[in-house]
Amino acid sequence: MPKASRTFENLDEDKRKRVLDASMEEFAEHGFHQASVNRIVDRLGIAKGSIFKYFGTKEGLFRYVFERGVEVFGRRLRAVREATADADFFARLRAALMAGVEFIEAHPAVYRIYLKMLFQERFPLRETILAEVRAHSARYLTPMVEDAMRGGRLRPDLDVPAAVFVLDAVLDRFLQARAVEFMDAGLGLAGTDRAGLERAADACLAVLRAGLAGMGNGPAARNESQSTTATNAADVAENGQDGAC
Amino acid sequence: MPKASRTFENLDEDKRKRVLDASMEEFAEHGFHQASVNRIVDRLGIAKGSIFKYFGTKEGLFRYVFERGVEVFGRRLRAVREATADADFFARLRAALMAGVEFIEAHPAVYRIYLKMLFQERFPLRETILAEVRAHSARYLTPMVEDAMRGGRLRPDLDVPAAVFVLDAVLDRFLQARAVEFMDAGLGLAGTDRAGLERAADACLAVLRAGLAGMGNGPAARNESQSTTATNAADVAENGQDGAC
DNA sequence: ACATATGGTGACCGGGTGGTCATCACGATG
């Protein structure tokens, strides 16, 4: 068991940021086991001993670095939820989705680490983090769906857990396809610009709204989540937390 | 550059199978880099030199082992597609989904390796395999959707690429949730039995069919993919390839 | 001028890795 001195907190902010950024990048690129403390210190130009003075262990370094990222992400999503509390259901979905896109653009390393953790057993904090994310997702989507059903915006006979599962699957995959070109099943999400992303998001949300077989799509297609409501919600989401991102 | 003798092909089948199974399990558990040839040969009780005589490289071993798995999977899916060629659209989806579930149950190691490869850069064959899978998925779903639209079973104004994306997302996630408990967003897919899986699949397909907001769901809800058609299609899928699986 | 404290350093350690190769065991052939 190595000593866990708290020396890192006393460092000046420039150096702290440099260390965190380099470590984050290394973990994002190589996962946990394949990441190398030697490479991190080489890239930083500091001695290996320093890292172990700061964090005690490679795992300690990872915990510190990653928890930072999760903290930032949580702050952002909470802001979006609050800001769109009284908007239309699909507008809220759209806002959450675009907030996710923006977060990935701002902090690609955090998201890449998250993706690696999903399917890589033996990752420190795996159980903790993933259970947290799952709970967060359920607590985020389920009340939104239930509210919208009470408000008559969704069909009253909707199977809520199944609907939440489908929503979660599509939203998640949308972000994954943006980040990992291979997850793209035909839409060009990985390479497109913001406008293309928004068009694709609208198309997917339209499918979710009216279904594949749903007939009589007159009203469903007309008040699609576009221009007014949706853009407004996305804008509102954008200024939620500027300092942090 | 190590020699690539073809000694492995001359071995008797028992030993070949033992070697392939042990290697597959090691890669499934540890991914590629973290997998250890030492552990494989220890578990097998053979000398390390033998493995390198057979496959030349750790990467050569992986290629051989994984391509075997992909081959089996492809055979299975093609059989299902043929067997359900003239069934209802959602019944075909259901059959493909349940065939995926069965494959994962029969060959969990192959699927675990595939999941690891998705988000782990620097995996041998990553580009090749994933591009193959993506192309396969697009070629599988898109014609099914287009046929169903021509036949009037899906709304005529459906955005095909978006619909395929949504379908791909939900089907994939369904299998992932079955395999990786954390991907479960509320349905209990990871721990349930076959009947529970089928119920969940029907619920998700119902959401996909009628959408979240689709009103006038009389006909959509009534001829849901249940009992008759769906079960029939799944049965048909089951006896597609017995010898291979 | 000296003592103290604090952060920084990098050679070093034990261990595990992918990969090599001289050697062996053994059956078939002359």
Added chain:
DNA sequence: CATCGTGATGACCACCCGGTCACCATATGT
């Protein structure tokens, strides 16, 4: 019996890893 070919073997190699620790640089207090 001798020769040959083929597969099996495991000690060995160079390399990299996470982690340690005795030592150094500097600034401050007295």
